[in-house]
Amino acid sequence: MDYQAVLEEVAAHARPYVRQGRVADYIPALERVSADRFGIAVADIHGEVYGVGDWETPFSVQSISKAFSLALVMSQSHDGHDDIWKRVGREPSGTPFNSLVQLEAEDGIPRNPFINAGALVVTDRLQTLTGDASTSMLHFLREESGNPDLAFDQAVADSEAEHGDRNAALAHFMASFGNLENPVPSVIEHYFWQCSIEMSCRDLAVAGGFLARHGLRADGSRLLEAREAKRINAVMLTCGTYDAAGEFAYRVGLPAKSGVGGGIIAVIPGRCTLCVWSPGLDARGNSVAGAAALDHFTTLTGWSVF
Numbered sequence: 001m002d003y004q005a006v007l008e009e010v011a012a013h014a015r016p017y018v019r020q021g022r023v024a025d026y027i028p029a030l031e032r033v034s035a036d037r038f039g040i041a042v043a044d045i046h047g048e049v050y051g052v053g054d055w056e057t058p059f060s061v062q063s064i065s066k067a068f069s070l071a072l073v074m075s076q077s078h079d080g081h082d083d084i085w086k087r088v089g090r091e092p093s094g095t096p097f098n099s100l101v102q103l104e105a106e107d108g109i110p111r112n113p114f115i116n117a118g119a120l121v122v123t124d125r126l127q128t129l130t131g132d133a134s135t136s137m138l139h140f141l142r143e144e145s146g147n148p149d150l151a152f153d154q155a156v157a158d159s160e161a162e163h164g165d166r167n168a169a170l171a172h173f174m175a176s177f178g179n180l181e182n183p184v185p186s187v188i189e190h191y192f193w194q195c196s197i198e199m200s201c202r203d204l205a206v207a208g209g210f211l212a213r214h215g216l217r218a219d220g221s222r223l224l225e226a227r228e229a230k231r232i233n234a235v236m237l238t239c240g241t242y243d244a245a246g247e248f249a250y251r252v253g254l255p256a257k258s259g260v261g262g263g264i265i266a267v268i269p270g271r272c273t274l275c276v277w278s279p280g281l282d283a284r285g286n287s288v289a290g291a292a293a294l295d296h297f298t299t300l301t302g303w304s305v306f
């Protein structure tokens with residue numbers, strides 16, 4: 001496969017979609033990013049990386065961090081020896097990523113780890129396991145991406161904290177059901193920091209390599225059991241793009257995780273990990289040009305999980 005040629009063609013296809021949608025403004029610091037950015041990268045399972053456009057420009061990972069925080073919790077506790085799945089479900093929510101409505105009827109157990117409520121539970125668990133959830137995330141992402149310069153964006157973390165009433169409400173509500181182990185202020189602070197980490201398409205495609213290698217890192221060491229990587233990919237497919245997960249599976253046919261910074265990572269198990277970035281979002285919070293690019297990638301290559 002000539003990845004570089006495929007990426008050029010994908011970028012040309014996606015170009016008319018760039019600037020469509022809206023740059024997220026509910027976290028004011030995210031609004032500063034120009035809508036006309038577009039980048040895409042592929043990291044194959046052997047460690048070769050290819051990219052086009054703004055693929056080396058760092059952006060705010062936001063909810064893409066949720067796939068990595070789940071992986072880190074699973075890697076620290078290994079399946080069967082931890083209760084994370086008693087505290088968070090594995091079903092699509094069909095509601096927006098920051099919705100509160102299901103929590104009351106479902107005993108404070110979020111539907112899945114990739115909506116905000118579920119990610120707060122995962123961050124809470126990581127805080128218990130490591131004593132410093134956001135710093136552990138930063139170190140984990142530096143190691144997996146091979147980029148020691150990865151950093152938090154303090155302005156984004158502060159901006160999100162200033163406008164964080166919804167996430168605070170989710171956390172307090174779950175705490176009222178006994179589904180948080182740590183104090184709410186500490187859980188939401190670590191969650192905001194983890195979302196503020198800046199990474200490029202290159203960094204994210206490389207960092208997500210273990211999901212394409214059935215749990216193995218680039219150096220051959222094992223981060224996750226194969227069945228754990230399978231499970232994360234499965235939950236990405238069914239829940240990784242929020243209430244658009246059905247539409248995304250229909251169009252793209254890959255496990256994926258999006259963020260309101262405009263990034264999306266997608267996994268082709270046994271082959272490669274992709275990351276695309278373009279800040280204009282659709283009404284559900286997914287990058288418009290990013291989804292168009294991944295749709296075209298799987299159409300061109302015939303590589304989807306179906």
Ligand code: DON
Pocket residue numbers: 061062063064097098116160167192195242258259260261284285286
């Ligand atoms: O908690 C929030 O609202 C953001 N830090 C992350 C949301 C996000 O990326 C959802 N994505 N579509």
